[in-house]
Amino acid sequence: MEKRVTFKGWLLPLCLIAPQVAISAVFFFYPAGQAIWQSLFIPDPFGLSSQFVGMGNFDFLLSDPYYRAAFRTTAIFSALVTLAAMVPALFLAVMADRLVKSAGAYRTLLIWPYAVAPAVAGVLWMFMFNTRVGVVAWYLGQLGYDWNHVLNGQEAMGLVVVASAWGRISYNFLFFFAALQAVPRSVIEAAAIDGARFWRRFFTIVLPLLSPTTFFLLVVNIVYAFFETFGVIHTITAGGPQQATTILVYKVYADGFVGQDLGSSAAQSVILLLVVGVLTVLQFKYIEKRVHY
Amino acid sequence: MATVELDNIRKRFGSEEVIGGVSLSVADGEFIVIVGPSGCGKSTLLRMVAGLETITEGELRIGGQRANDREPMDRDIAMVFQNYALYPHMSVAQNMGYGLRIKGLPKAEIDAKVAEAARLLQLDALLDRRPRDLSGGQRQRVAMGRAIVREPSVFLFDEPLSNLDAKLRVQMRLEIRELQRKLGVTALYVTHDQVEAMTMADRMIVMNAGIAEQIGTPMEVYERPATRFAAQFIGSPAMNVLPAEAREDGLHLGAATLPNPGALRGPVLLGLRPEHLNPDPQGPIEMQVMLAEPLGANTLLHGRLASGAAFTASLPGVHRADAERTTLRLSIAGENLHLFDPDTGRRLN
Amino acid sequence: MSTSSGMVERHGAGLWLTHVGMIAGVLVIFFPIWLAFVASTVTQPEIVRPPMPLWPGDRLVENYTAALFSGVNVPVAVMLMNSLVMAMGIAVGKIIISLLSAFAIVYFRFPGRNLFFWLIFLTLMLPVEVRILPTYEVIAGFGMLNSYSGLIFPLIASATATFLFRQFYMTVPDELAEAARVDGARPMRFFRDILLPMSRTNIAALFVILFIYGWNQYLWPLLITTDPSMNTIVMGIKQMFPSGDDVADWPVIMATSILAMIPPVLVVISMQKLFIRGLVDSEK
Numbered sequence: 001m002e003k004r005v006t007f008k009g010w011l012l013p014l015c016l017i018a019p020q021v022a023i024s025a026v027f028f029f030y031p032a033g034q035a036i037w038q039s040l041f042i043p044d045p046f047g048l049s050s051q052f053v054g055m056g057n058f059d060f061l062l063s064d065p066y067y068r069a070a071f072r073t074t075a076i077f078s079a080l081v082t083l084a085a086m087v088p089a090l091f092l093a094v095m096a097d098r099l100v101k102s103a104g105a106y107r108t109l110l111i112w113p114y115a116v117a118p119a120v121a122g123v124l125w126m127f128m129f130n131t132r133v134g135v136v137a138w139y140l141g142q143l144g145y146d147w148n149h150v151l152n153g154q155e156a157m158g159l160v161v162v163a164s165a166w167g168r169i170s171y172n173f174l175f176f177f178a179a180l181q182a183v184p185r186s187v188i189e190a191a192a193i194d195g196a197r198f199w200r201r202f203f204t205i206v207l208p209l210l211s212p213t214t215f216f217l218l219v220v221n222i223v224y225a226f227f228e229t230f231g232v233i234h235t236i237t238a239g240g241p242q243q244a245t246t247i248l249v250y251k252v253y254a255d256g257f258v259g260q261d262l263g264s265s266a267a268q269s270v271i272l273l274l275v276v277g278v279l280t281v282l283q284f285k286y287i288e289k290r291v292h293y
Numbered sequence: 294m295a296t297v298e299l300d301n302i303r304k305r306f307g308s309e310e311v312i313g314g315v316s317l318s319v320a321d322g323e324f325i326v327i328v329g330p331s332g333c334g335k336s337t338l339l340r341m342v343a344g345l346e347t348i349t350e351g352e353l354r355i356g357g358q359r360a361n362d363r364e365p366m367d368r369d370i371a372m373v374f375q376n377y378a379l380y381p382h383m384s385v386a387q388n389m390g391y392g393l394r395i396k397g398l399p400k401a402e403i404d405a406k407v408a409e410a411a412r413l414l415q416l417d418a419l420l421d422r423r424p425r426d427l428s429g430g431q432r433q434r435v436a437m438g439r440a441i442v443r444e445p446s447v448f449l450f451d452e453p454l455s456n457l458d459a460k461l462r463v464q465m466r467l468e469i470r471e472l473q474r475k476l477g478v479t480a481l482y483v484t485h486d487q488v489e490a491m492t493m494a495d496r497m498i499v500m501n502a503g504i505a506e507q508i509g510t511p512m513e514v515y516e517r518p519a520t521r522f523a524a525q526f527i528g529s530p531a532m533n534v535l536p537a538e539a540r541e542d543g544l545h546l547g548a549a550t551l552p553n554p555g556a557l558r559g560p561v562l563l564g565l566r567p568e569h570l571n572p573d574p575q576g577p578i579e580m581q582v583m584l585a586e587p588l589g590a591n592t593l594l595h596g597r598l599a600s601g602a603a604f605t606a607s608l609p610g611v612h613r614a615d616a617e618r619t620t621l622r623l624s625i626a627g628e629n630l631h632l633f634d635p636d637t638g639r640r641l642n
Numbered sequence: 643m644s645t646s647s648g649m650v651e652r653h654g655a656g657l658w659l660t661h662v663g664m665i666a667g668v669l670v671i672f673f674p675i676w677l678a679f680v681a682s683t684v685t686q687p688e689i690v691r692p693p694m695p696l697w698p699g700d701r702l703v704e705n706y707t708a709a710l711f712s713g714v715n716v717p718v719a720v721m722l723m724n725s726l727v728m729a730m731g732i733a734v735g736k737i738i739i740s741l742l743s744a745f746a747i748v749y750f751r752f753p754g755r756n757l758f759f760w761l762i763f764l765t766l767m768l769p770v771e772v773r774i775l776p777t778y779e780v781i782a783g784f785g786m787l788n789s790y791s792g793l794i795f796p797l798i799a800s801a802t803a804t805f806l807f808r809q810f811y812m813t814v815p816d817e818l819a820e821a822a823r824v825d826g827a828r829p830m831r832f833f834r835d836i837l838l839p840m841s842r843t844n845i846a847a848l849f850v851i852l853f854i855y856g857w858n859q860y861l862w863p864l865l866i867t868t869d870p871s872m873n874t875i876v877m878g879i880k881q882m883f884p885s886g887d888d889v890a891d892w893p894v895i896m897a898t899s900i901l902a903m904i905p906p907v908l909v910v911i912s913m914q915k916l917f918i919r920g921l922v923d924s925e926k
Contacts, residue, residue: 004816006751007829013750017758020743023799028765031776038776092667095660102661108914109668112675115906117858117876120899124674127681133892135677138692169671174918227769231860235880249772256775257865265775272772280766345820366826378817382839391835392825439821 032273038266050263057267066243067251067268074247077161078225084165085221086214089172094202096173097180107177114170118163119231125163126236149237153244156237160245163236164229172217179213180206219283226275248272295356295369295446295479296321297342302351304337304503311337313503314351319481324473327483328490329500329526336451338500339483343372343449356446366392371440372449376456377432379424379439386411386420389438403442410441413472430461437472448473448480454489466493487527491515499523517631521562521638524631530567530593530605536635537563544630547600549577552627555642562638564631567593567607576624580604587611594621675903681896682706689892701893709897714882718898721875724793724867725857726905728874731794732856733849736803741841744807745833749819762801770796770862778865788869797855797862803848810844811837843916850917854906875902 039057043050061067092110096103113121128136129149137147149155183206191201207214230249233239239246239254246254252272256265297319304312312334319325327335340346342353344365353360360368371392379388389410390403398406411417414434424432433453440448453469454462470493473480484490490497491511499506499514499522507519511527518524518532525531538545539557546563568591570578579599586593592612598604606623632641677696681689684699709718746752747759770777777796786792814837822832863874873881879898883890910917 003748003812003819007749007819007832009750009829010752012829013746013752013755016742016746016750019739020762020799020804021758023739023795024761024765024801027777027780027796027799028773029761031773031780034776034779035773088667092664095664095667098660099657099664106664106668108911110671111910111914111918112903112907113671115854115910116675116903117860117906119858119860119876120879120902121674123879123895123899124678127892127896128674128677132889133689133692133694135693135696166671166674178918227772231858231876234860234864252772253774253861257778262775269772269775276769276772343820343824345823365820365824370824372821372824374817374821376815376817378815378821380818380821380836380840382836382842391822391827395826395831439825443825 035266035269035273038262039270042263053263057263058271061264061267061271066246069243070246070248070251073157073243073245074226077157077164077229077245077247078222080157080161081164081168081225081229082218082221084161085168085224086172086217089169090176090210092169093173093176093180094206096177103177107174110173111170113167114174116167117231118167118229119235121163121167122160122232122235125159125166125232129159149241151241153241156241156245160229160232160236164225164232168221168224172221175213175217176210179210183209216283219279223276223279223283226272226279248275296354297447297479297481298352298354298357299338299342300352300354302338302341302353303349304334304341304346305349311503312341312349315498315500315505316351317498317505317508319479322477322479324470324480324482324493324495326490326494326497327481327500328487328494328497329485331485333500334503335483335485335498335500339449339451339481342368342447342481343370344368366395369446370449371443371445371447372451373433373436373440373453375452377424377436377453379432379435381424384421384423385416385427385435385438388424388435389442392439392443406442406444407438410438413441414438429457430465433457433465437469441472441476446479448478448482450480450482452484453482454484455486462489469493487529491527499526501526517640518564519640521564521633524564524633528566528568530607532631533565533567533604534633535563535565535598535600535602535604537561539632544632546578547598549579551577551625551630554627554630555632557632557641560635561641562633562635564633565625566629566631567605569625569629570606570608570623571625572608572621573624574622576622578623578625580606580621580623582619582621585612596621675900678896678899681892682900684893686889686891686893690889705893705897706901709894709901713878713898714891714894716870716873716878718875718878718901720871721873721878721898722901722905724790724872725874725876725902727790728793728859728863729853729856729905731790732797732859733852735794735798736800736852737845737848739798740803740807741838741845744804744811745837747804748808748811749829762804764801765799766801766805769800774861774865781866787866788872792866793859793863793872793874794856797859803852806844806848807841810841814840843919846913847916847919850909850913853909857906 040052040054041050042053042056096106099106116124128134129147131137131148131150134147140147147155149159187205187209188201191205196204226247227249229247230253233245233247233250237245239250248268249272252265252268255261255268297317299315299317301314301316302312303310303314315338317325327338329335337346341348344360344363348361355368355370380391383391386404386407389407393403393406407420408417411420414437416431416434416438419427419431419435424435427435436453450469454465457465466489482489482493494511496508496510497514498508501522507514507523509519514523514527518527521534525534535546537560539553539555539559539561541553541558542550543553544551544561544563551563580594580596581598582594582596584595586595589611591607591609594606594608594612596604606621630642633639634641680696680698681694682705683702684695685701688694688699711717711719713721743762747755781787781792781796784792786795818836819832822836827835858876859874860877863877864880867873867877870878870881875898879895879902882895882898
């Protein structure tokens, strides 16, 4: 896509684009280059010199059971967050779509959590499930279930998943609702005339029509779970217990800033770069599809 | 008010030549229509005059001055676009006065000029509205108003009526012509509609594939089309053009023999306008009628000649279904025969 | 929809059931916020002796005053201010540089245009979480730790906004720019008089999204603000928890959590229509 009309000159456009290019260069490309460069070295314990190790950091990482565990944790975490954020959102959107008149009011109530920062969401959920003061934990205790996410890795995972998915339900709801509203009434009516009942219509007509939105949200939610849930994990579990909730982004932080292992942290950054790259390509595949409709 | 001269203007995009040397001299106050099918280069030609496309070769003179390298704003022109190109966030008055505001005219003067143009176009009541609140015809008028307030020497119109419905088009056609006469401004008007070209033009340029096929008054083009293309593009329904043989004893069109208007010999293309054909029991042309389209004042008869060639006749009055599937004999006056070269398409008589 | 399409619409019991389901959903979604609000209006003893009440108490003014003006490490009012500066800085800065760079890319042909376009495109792939350490070193090198510029600049340049404006400029009819040229407008005049006013709704929608993005940042301020007086509220909450076995000051922490939500929630609710349009239209 190109504009037919353009203005003449090259100095003005260079000036216009300069701020963005300068900021990108200083805060994006230079650090990314540094990450790649550092990933090839191991600094000595005193940080005075470093030794070139080539792929050594990567070899070490990929054979490191902790890193492989973090990969597995990230995969499970992302899958659960995506599921927990999308299914309820779709369900709510389908209901809201049937309540056309009052849908606006429900929507206003439902978008609140989107505005809540992941880190704040983490604090809210941690408060509810706190082993000492948490209301939900207490009521679970009354029911005979001894909740303790500080010690139980599975419970910890469940809690960070729910806390991470919570705000995303709003986001996904907005997209599903908009997509449902865009489904042509005539198609639904035609299906109704063909004798399809509500759930039948939903699964055979509506859901396939939603598939572009669903695919888009799938990618976006995975990206979210990978990169934007640091706040939730840091506030609720700090990666524990026994690294049960240490996802890749958390490990970059923990190894780099807490453990001061520069080479490993840089190598992890590079691996994450590759992951983002793949996800971005997926996302653009989606955009392309939309454009070619 | 100015003359516009195009001197062998060419336009190339890369190696592809889209305008192949057009020359034209437009008199002061003249209304020129550039007409042709889509993709013929007519809009590109207009946009080169406007300064929105660069001229690859040749010279453009406005008011006698070379204008090739001038910015659009310095060419003393105003343009009305096909989709009107009104600024959506500005009111009608702001749209019309924007060019003057850029020139730095005092506000009072801008207001006065806008008010005057609005009066001329009956837009007085709409000055505070936004374009989205206007009908198609009103938008068209605002686009005109924006052109008028600049008091340009040349108006450029790029298919300005193609987004209007048929009835409004007829009305706006008259209004544009009237306004242009009143203001006495030179105008270049691009359209694909041969009716607009016929009704509006002082002179028209029939364009095809980047070439001016013919430049002349509407009646010249209609009565003596210079090429087969011009002959078939101007006039509705389109002229019948059939291969024929010119001999000493006349023009042979299948079994029919028509008077040879020139001293031509050999194969020719014979052009017959449907409206010039007369029903005549002794006529030389025999047509098998397949379909009749009664239009009220006249009837279009579509059918085939004995050779199998498609043929159309337009006869006055009503010929009902009884005319279908019948044979009809037609004659034509000798001065209404058009002969073209079968290879070059150029007029021969 | 109107009753004429009643064949497809629900009515009677089905409709009420849907309402009930919807209300249940809203209650579940809202419960964490409600609980935080309740906790911010009661006393510490009421919380530490579970179960805590589920209905607000009478300590709202005291708890919020305590949070705002004394806090735990630093008054929450200070953190609110820091968050506001950061969020506004990111939103405004990003919008300005993106408007300009998208204008350059769409409306000019200049040497290096494609290269710059791809460079900007690539930054889409580099969330700050991925390059934290080297970026931290850059900021430290510039002496920008514990500063607003350090909080804002690294988050300003991502390409999303540039792409949104590029998409939008592409939909602006060519004829508008041509008409402006015929009217005598030079590039910056066209930008100011035509393009900018036409982008208003896009700018507003993007502002909401970016404001929330900036406000909700956690990792970056956590790394570069070691001085509590430069903490943002979202990261500052976590800092209010004591280390070790001390009991957290729950009412104040929950009051702070509520305070941390209010500005972005207000922005989202008050600009709901714009925001939804911007979100659904732009993030695709």
